[in-house]
Amino acid sequence: MTDAATVARSAAEGALLDAAERLLVQVGHAGITTRRVAEEAGVNHGLVHYYFGSMENLLVHVLERFTERLTERQRAMYADPEIPFLEKWRQAMRYLVGDDVEYEKIWLELQALSWNRPELRDEIARVNGEWRAVLTEAFAAPHERYGIEMPLDALVSLVMTFNEGIILERAQGITTGHGELLAWIDGWLAAREKR
Amino acid sequence: MTDAATVARSAAEGALLDAAERLLVQVGHAGITTRRVAEEAGVNHGLVHYYFGSMENLLVHVLERFTERLTERQRAMYADPEIPFLEKWRQAMRYLVGDDVEYEKIWLELQALSWNRPELRDEIARVNGEWRAVLTEAFAAPHERYGIEMPLDALVSLVMTFNEGIILERAQGITTGHGELLAWIDGWLAAREKR
DNA sequence: TCTCTGTTTAGTCAAATGTCTAAGTCACTT
DNA sequence: AAGTGACTTAGACATTTGACTAAACAGAGA
Numbered sequence: 001m002t003d004a005a006t007v008a009r010s011a012a013e014g015a016l017l018d019a020a021e022r023l024l025v026q027v028g029h030a031g032i033t034t035r036r037v038a039e040e041a042g043v044n045h046g047l048v049h050y051y052f053g054s055m056e057n058l059l060v061h062v063l064e065r066f067t068e069r070l071t072e073r074q075r076a077m078y079a080d081p082e083i084p085f086l087e088k089w090r091q092a093m094r095y096l097v098g099d100d101v102e103y104e105k106i107w108l109e110l111q112a113l114s115w116n117r118p119e120l121r122d123e124i125a126r127v128n129g130e131w132r133a134v135l136t137e138a139f140a141a142p143h144e145r146y147g148i149e150m151p152l153d154a155l156v157s158l159v160m161t162f163n164e165g166i167i168l169e170r171a172q173g174i175t176t177g178h179g180e181l182l183a184w185i186d187g188w189l190a191a192r193e194k195r
Numbered sequence: 196m197t198d199a200a201t202v203a204r205s206a207a208e209g210a211l212l213d214a215a216e217r218l219l220v221q222v223g224h225a226g227i228t229t230r231r232v233a234e235e236a237g238v239n240h241g242l243v244h245y246y247f248g249s250m251e252n253l254l255v256h257v258l259e260r261f262t263e264r265l266t267e268r269q270r271a272m273y274a275d276p277e278i279p280f281l282e283k284w285r286q287a288m289r290y291l292v293g294d295d296v297e298y299e300k301i302w303l304e305l306q307a308l309s310w311n312r313p314e315l316r317d318e319i320a321r322v323n324g325e326w327r328a329v330l331t332e333a334f335a336a337p338h339e340r341y342g343i344e345m346p347l348d349a350l351v352s353l354v355m356t357f358n359e360g361i362i363l364e365r366a367q368g369i370t371t372g373h374g375e376l377l378a379w380i381d382g383w384l385a386a387r388e389k390r
Numbered sequence: 391t392c393t394c395t396g397t398t399t400a401g402t403c404a405a406a407t408g409t410c411t412a413a414g415t416c417a418c419t420t
Numbered sequence: 421a422a423g424t425g426a427c428t429t430a431g432a433c434a435t436t437t438g439a440c441t442a443a444a445c446a447g448a449g450a
Binding site for chain 1: 222223224225226300303304306307309310311316319320323324327344345346348349351352353355356357358359360361363364366367368369371372373375376378379383
C-alpha cells in the first residue's frame with residue numbers, strides 16, 4: 001500500500017467515524033444505515049463494507065475511538081497535581097452543564113446501543129471503572145481535608161451517579177434544580193476552602 | 196361494537212402493549228417491528244395497523260401506559276402520610292437496587308426513544324416533573340427535621356439524579372459502590388432518627 | 391334464520407437495507 | 421510505457437420492513 005493511499009484511506013475511515021458520530025447526535029443509533037453514514041461522510045456506501053466489514057462493526061469502532069478520547073479527557077480533567085481540587089471540580093461541572101450537549105448525546109447513544117449488544121458492555125464498564133479510579137484518586141485528599149463523613153467509595157459513587165443523572169435529564173431537555181444543586185456544592189466547597 | 200368484541204379487542208390491544216414491553220427488555224426499541232410484536236403477542240400482524248395506525252403510534256401508547264403506571268407507583272411510594280419517612284426511603288431504595296431490572300430497562304428504552312422523537316419528550320418531562328413534585332413534598336419535613344444544609348430543591352435534584360445514575364449504571368451491569376452509598380445514607384438517616 | 395356491521399386474516403406492494411461483486415481507476419514499479 | 425496491485429465506484433441481489441387491502445368471519449339484532 002502506498003503512503004498516499006494510506007493517508008487517503010485513513011481520511012475516509014475518519015470521515016465515516018465522524019459522520020457516524022454526527023448521525024448519533026442527529027438521529028440516534030437506530031437511524032444509522034450504511035448509505036446514510038456514507039452520504040454524510042461524502043464517500044461511496046460500498047466503503048463501509050470494504051473498510052469495516054459491516055455497519056455493526058463501524059459502530060464498534062466509533063465506540064472504541066470515543067471511549068479512548070473520553071478516558072483521556074477524564075484523566076486530563078482531574079490528573080494534574082498542580083491544579084487545586086476546587087478548580088478541577090469547577091471545570092468538570094462547567095463541562096457537565098455546558099452547552100456541549102452533542103458530546104453527551106453521543107455517549108448516551110453508545111450506552112443505549114450497548115444495552116442490547118452484550119459484546120459492547122465490557123467497553124462501557126471499562127470506561128466506568130477508569131472514571132471511578134480517576135475520581136477516587138482525585139477525591140482522596142479533599143475527602144479527608146474537608147472532613148466528609150461518607151466513606152470515599154460511597155462519595156465517588158454519589159458523584160458519578162448524580163453526574164450521569166444530570167446528563168440523562170439534560171438529554172431530555174430537563175435542567176430543573178441542576179443549577180441550585182451545583183451552586184450549593186460550590187458554595188460548600190468554597191467556604192471550607194477559605195478556612 | 197358489541198361488549199364481547201370490546202373485551203376481545205381490549206385483550207388483543209393489551210397483549211400487543213405487553214408484548215412491546217417485553218421486546219423493549221429483550222431487544223430494545225430499535226429491534227421492534229410490526230411482525231415481531233404481533234408474533235410475541237400471538238395476534239395477526241395486520242392488527243398493529245388496524246388498532247394503532249402504525250408501529251410508531253403503538254410505542255406512543257406503550258409510553259403513555261407505562262408513564263401512567265410509573266407516576267402512580269411513585270405517588271404510592273411516598274404519598275401515604277401514615278408511613279414514616281425512613282420506611283418510605285428504604286422501600287424506594289429496595290426497589291432501586293432490587294432485581295426488577297426489566298422494569299428499569301423498559302423505562303430507559305422509552306427515554307432513549309424520546310431522545311430522537313421530539314413529540315415524546317413532553318411526556319418524559321411530565322413524569323420527571325411529577326416525580327420532582329412528589330419528592331419535594333415528601334422531603335420537605337425531613338429536610339427540616341434532619342437539619343440538612345442544602346436547599347430543598349437542590350436536595351431533591353441530588354436524589355433524583357443519583358437515582359437515575361444508579362439505574363443507568365445497573366443497565367450496564369455496573370453496581371460498584373451502590374451498596375456502600377445506600378448503606379451510608381441509611382445509617383446517617385437511622386442515626387438521626389433515634390435522637 | 392338472515393342480514394349487517396365491525397373484526398380478523400392472509401397476502402400484496404413499494405421502499406429501504408446489508409451485503410457483496412464486477413468493472414473501472416489510480417499511483418507506483420519495472 | 422506497460423504492467424501490477426490495491427483502492428474505489430456503481431450497481432445487483434435477497435431480505436426485511438411498514439403500510440395497506442380484499443376477502444373471510446363472527447356475533448347482534450330484525
